[in-house]
Amino acid sequence: MYNFTYHRPRTLAEVAQLLSANEDAKLLAGGQTFIPTLKQRLAQPSDLVDLSGIAELKGIREEGGGLTIGATTTHAEVAGSELVRRLLPALADLAESIGDPQVRNLGTLGGSISNNDPAADYPAGLVGLGATVRTSKREIGAEDFFTGMFETALEEDEIVTAVHFPKPEKAAYAKFPNPASRYAIVGVFVARTGGGVRVAVTGAAPCVFRATELENALAADFSPAALDGVSVPADGLNEDIHASAEYRAHLVKVMAKRAVAAAG
Amino acid sequence: MPTVTMTVNGKQVSGEVEPRTLLVEFLREGLGLTGTHVGCDTSQCGCCVVHVDGRSVKACTMLAVQAEGAEVTTIEGLAADGSLHPLQQAFHENHGLQCGFCTPGMIMSSLELLQRNPDPSEAEVREWLEGNLCRCTGYHNIVKSVLAAAAAMRGAARAAE
Structure with missing residues (x-):
C-alpha cells in the first residue's frame, strides 16, 4: 500500500x-x-478521508412510509434492524446475503453503491425499489445514479449521504452467488409497487439494469409461471470463468421466478 | 507519524503508526500479539478475525488508525484467570483443529455468532463461518466444536441464574 495522509472529520463541511483542498483525496x-484495492496498489490517493466519524451519515429511520438509511450504515445493521425487517424485509435479506459476517460488519450502503461493482447486491435493491440517492448536493433517482461499470453519476466532490427506499406492496431478492466470494453471478430484485412491477438485475451485465420483458409479463400476472414463455437475451451480458452469457441469461429468469415466488 | 490509542484485551495501548498500517500489523508487530494470524491477506480466509467494539472484523482489511479509541479483543484476550474460554476448550476437546493456523479466526468469528445466537443450528454455524477458511478442510470438527461450546455456554448461563 502506498502511504497517504489520514483524516477523520466530524462534519460534512470538513x-x-x-x-477541495486535496485533489487526489479519496473517501x-x-x-x-x-482497502484491498489500496493493498494491491491499484489506487494511490494522497489523502484518505474516513467518513466513520460523521454522525449524520449513520442510522435507519422511517420516512413517508418508507425507509431512509444513512450512507455509512453497515450491511449488518441493515440486516439486523427490526425496522427494516418490518417495513422492507426483502432489503434486510439482501443485506444479509452480502459477503460474510465480517464484511457485513464493516461494509456500508454508501460505499457499496458509490463503488457500483457490477456484481454487488445493493444496486439491484435500489433500482428494484425505485430508491432515491441523497447526496451532499442533490437527489438522484437510482436508475440515473448507476451509469456504468464501477461508474456513478457522482461528481468528484459529491458524497452520498443517504438512500430513501419507498415501501413496495411486495418484494424479494434472489441471488445465485459465486460460492467463493458470495458476489452475485446473477441477482434479481423483484418489486410490485403502486407504479407497476420492477425487476432489477445485477451481476449479469456491466451495470445493474431493469429487465423490461420480465416486468411486462409480471405486470399482467404476478406469478412465477407468468415468466415461463419469456426469454432473456444474452446479448451484452457478462462472460467469464464463472458463467457464460447464455447461462447468465438463463439464471436471470430462474432468479426472477424465485424472487416472485418468495415475494408471495 | 500519527499516534493511535486503543484498548486491546482490556489494556490501553498506544503507538506511532504509518496511516497505511493495517490493524493486524499493529497487533502482531507493534504489540507482539501474534495469536492473530495473517493467512491470505486478501480478506478471504478469516485467520485475522478480531473483535472491534464487539463486532468481528478482518484485521487485514482495517487500518490501525480506524481503530482509534476502540475496544479490541484478540484470541489472547479470551482465556480468563488461566482457564480456557469455552470455545477454546471445545476446540481442544473436539479436535477442532489440525494445523491450527485458522483456529484464532474460527474462534473469534464463532464468538460473535454465540453472542448473537446462543443456540445456533449446525446450518447456522456453517453459514456464519462463510468467511473463515480451513486449509486442512477440518470443517466437521470445527462445527462440532462450536456447537459443543454453545451448549457449554448455555449450561454455564443457566447455572449462573
Whole structure:
C-alpha cells in the first residue's frame, strides 16, 4: 500500500473542505473493497478521508412510509434492524446475503453503491425499489445514479449521504452467488409497487439494469409461471470463468421466478 | 507519524503508526500479539478475525488508525484467570483443529455468532463461518466444536441464574 495522509472529520463541511483542498483525496467508508484495492496498489490517493466519524451519515429511520438509511450504515445493521425487517424485509435479506459476517460488519450502503461493482447486491435493491440517492448536493433517482461499470453519476466532490427506499406492496431478492466470494453471478430484485412491477438485475451485465420483458409479463400476472414463455437475451451480458452469457441469461429468469415466488 | 490509542484485551495501548498500517500489523508487530494470524491477506480466509467494539472484523482489511479509541479483543484476550474460554476448550476437546493456523479466526468469528445466537443450528454455524477458511478442510470438527461450546455456554448461563 502506498502511504497517504489520514483524516477523520466530524462534519460534512470538513469533508468538503478536505476534498477541495486535496485533489487526489479519496473517501473511506467501510473499506471492504477500497482497502484491498489500496493493498494491491491499484489506487494511490494522497489523502484518505474516513467518513466513520460523521454522525449524520449513520442510522435507519422511517420516512413517508418508507425507509431512509444513512450512507455509512453497515450491511449488518441493515440486516439486523427490526425496522427494516418490518417495513422492507426483502432489503434486510439482501443485506444479509452480502459477503460474510465480517464484511457485513464493516461494509456500508454508501460505499457499496458509490463503488457500483457490477456484481454487488445493493444496486439491484435500489433500482428494484425505485430508491432515491441523497447526496451532499442533490437527489438522484437510482436508475440515473448507476451509469456504468464501477461508474456513478457522482461528481468528484459529491458524497452520498443517504438512500430513501419507498415501501413496495411486495418484494424479494434472489441471488445465485459465486460460492467463493458470495458476489452475485446473477441477482434479481423483484418489486410490485403502486407504479407497476420492477425487476432489477445485477451481476449479469456491466451495470445493474431493469429487465423490461420480465416486468411486462409480471405486470399482467404476478406469478412465477407468468415468466415461463419469456426469454432473456444474452446479448451484452457478462462472460467469464464463472458463467457464460447464455447461462447468465438463463439464471436471470430462474432468479426472477424465485424472487416472485418468495415475494408471495 | 500519527499516534493511535486503543484498548486491546482490556489494556490501553498506544503507538506511532504509518496511516497505511493495517490493524493486524499493529497487533502482531507493534504489540507482539501474534495469536492473530495473517493467512491470505486478501480478506478471504478469516485467520485475522478480531473483535472491534464487539463486532468481528478482518484485521487485514482495517487500518490501525480506524481503530482509534476502540475496544479490541484478540484470541489472547479470551482465556480468563488461566482457564480456557469455552470455545477454546471445545476446540481442544473436539479436535477442532489440525494445523491450527485458522483456529484464532474460527474462534473469534464463532464468538460473535454465540453472542448473537446462543443456540445456533449446525446450518447456522456453517453459514456464519462463510468467511473463515480451513486449509486442512477440518470443517466437521470445527462445527462440532462450536456447537459443543454453545451448549457449554448455555449450561454455564443457566447455572449462573
